[in-house]
Amino acid sequence: MRIDKYLKVSSVIKRRTIAKDILDLGFVKINDKVAKPSSEVKENDIIELTLGERRLSVKVLGLSEQTKKKEASSLFEVIADEQISL
Numbered sequence: 001m002r003i004d005k006y007l008k009v010s011s012v013i014k015r016r017t018i019a020k021d022i023l024d025l026g027f028v029k030i031n032d033k034v035a036k037p038s039s040e041v042k043e044n045d046i047i048e049l050t051l052g053e054r055r056l057s058v059k060v061l062g063l064s065e066q067t068k069k070k071e072a073s074s075l076f077e078v079i080a081d082e083q084i085s086l
Contacts, residue, residue, distance in 0.1 A: 004037040011072035
């Protein structure tokens with residue numbers, strides 16, 4: 001599954017266009033490699049997002065083309081959520 005779609009479906013990012021924008025800016029890594037919107041994500045990948053002064057790392061637990069809001073959090077596990085100083 002494409003990373004931009006995964007971020008939206010899993011509700012890590014609320015809109016796919018925002019996911020695409022932060023991916024284009026290089027603020028997302030998959031397994032320590034900078035990701036593009038078309039990068040493929042698979043189970044057990046580690047996704048790291050840098051959002052302003054916040055760094056969020058999640059592990060992909062599952063992939064689904066569609067999910068309900070209540071079930072979206074079952075697609076990933078938060079590994080780290082930390083504040084960074086710029």
